[in-house]
Amino acid sequence: MQNRVVILADFDYFFAQCEELRNPILKDKPIVVGVYSGRTEISGAVSTSNYIARKYGVKSGMPIFLAIRKLEGTEAVFFPVDHEYYEEISDRIMQIFRNYASDMEQVSIDEAYLDVTEQVQGSFEKAKNYAEEIKTEVKKQVSISFTIGVGPNKLVAKIACDSQKPDGLTIITPDEIGCFLSPLPVDRLLGVGKKINAKMDSMGIITIDDLAKVDIQKLIAIFGQNLGLYFYNAARGIDNEPVRESGEAGSIGRMGTLKEDTRDISVIMAKIKEQIEDIYNEFITKNMSFRLVGISAVMTDLSGKSRSKTLDKPAKGKETIYKGARELFEKYLTETERPIRRVGVKIGSFVKEEPRQKQITSFFQSS
DNA sequence: GTATGCTTTCGGC
DNA sequence: TTACGGCCGAAAGCATAC
Structure with missing residues (x-):
């Protein structure tokens, strides 16, 4: 069986990029998109911001008043979230993705997995051009930039994508998985949250390489059959979860x-x-x-x-x-x-x- | 003991 | 001077079943 070639596409600073799209003249100013609770004029939290605003220390989740303070003296522009508008743009991009992949799995409003194995005949060489082609096409049709991670499965594509943003393209071939994953902290793996990270830490497991050195029986003894086996595979970049349209929300x-x-x-x-x-x-x-x-x-x-x-x-x-x-x-x-x-x-x-x-x-x- | 289901909390976006 | 969202799924903590 040949390699799978899986892409994860993640739209850059999406809500703020949508506002730039609607109002290109603002592109060189700090832009903050937030949820306003209506309690007071400025009561609310930051949803996302463009990279100019981030340079001033604005972060997702921070109170809007704090973002205002950090951006004092700049020409910063603030918007309330307009979910309907962002969704419309997202839908258009997702539709384009469907034309480029045998299987597409939308993860959120700004993220999707694409299985492009057939389209690139299992070749990571071809995948590079193919990914660039998708980026170009979306830019041409919708004028939105995004970051792509390519790997032989969802797990690797996701971590590849996270490694270089915005407007990035990171490809990890099966040969490169070992070197790529080894030095990363274990909590970069899906399934390793705060508690399990602490447990692994106490066992001397800091990096994914450390995890890969633990034998499978020990992992199963500590984390149970399911989770133990999952960690054993994940540390090796093995993941057989298919790319498939997820059903209705739970x-x-x-x-x-x-x-x-x-x-x-x-x-x-x-x-x-x-x-x-x-x-x-x-x-x-x-x-x-x-x-x-x-x-x-x-x-x-x-x-x-x-x-x-x-x-x-x-x-x-x-x-x-x-x-x-x-x-x-x-x-x-x-x-x-x-x-x-x-x-x-x-x-x-x-x-x-x-x-x-x-x-x-x-x-x-x-x- | 492990698996499973239910509940609450966590955390990413 | 003060001032902090709203979604969702994953993780984690139990209780109970096997």
Whole structure:
């Protein structure tokens, strides 16, 4: 079997690049795109910024007031996120990608895997030109730049992509995997979070090379069959996950900031009700049922909590969401005395089956 | 013990 | 002087099943 050739394309500073596209005259100024909560004129957080703004220390997730402070004295421009517009641009690019790949897997609004094995006949030499061709075509049609990582699988393509941004193109051939991965810290691997990183650290495993030196039996003994085997392979750049269009989202949720901090259940539920309307409108198009209702709350000090419950049987009604959310909030309020700043609600664990009409008992009765 | 499912938290974008 | 989003899936922590 020949090599696979997998591309990961990641759009550069996407939201801010979209704003540049809409308003090219701003291209040489710092641009910040943020989510405004509506509490005060400038209350909110930075979603992303262009590289000029980043030079001044602006980072994703930082409070907007801090970004303003860092950009004082510049001609910085601030925008609220316009998700609809970014999605429209993203969709156009994704459509182009589909023409260039046998299989395409959209990971997020600004990221996609492409399996181009057939198109380049398994050749990484050809993949370089091919990747450049895709970049050129997207630039021509949509005027958006992005970074590409190429590897024999998704795992390697992803890490390759991360290694050089923006407008980068990094190709890792099967021969190069060892040298490429060896010196990198283990937490660059999907599946190595803070806890597992700490555990590995205590075992003297710092780099991917360190991980590759641990024998498979030991990995399985420590991390279990699944995870142990996964780490054994990942450290060697082995990953057989196919590139495939991922299905529908696993959950639908909405979150929002309250006008003022509160512990008043009726104020909270008023907000939740609006969010449920929104969730429900999206959910209704799926013709599915949900088995999970969840809430989340962010306290005055910005610490977050969430609660959820799995329903006895799948449901599809708005009322079920409302009742479930109310129950969870009432219970939650008895567990904390702090005021709440933001609230959210979500549904998930979607199932295709209709909610069952018959009880088990009636099945027995009828037979 | 390991696998699995449910729940909460984490973290990337 | 103050001022901090909203999504999602992955990771992690349990409880229970096997």
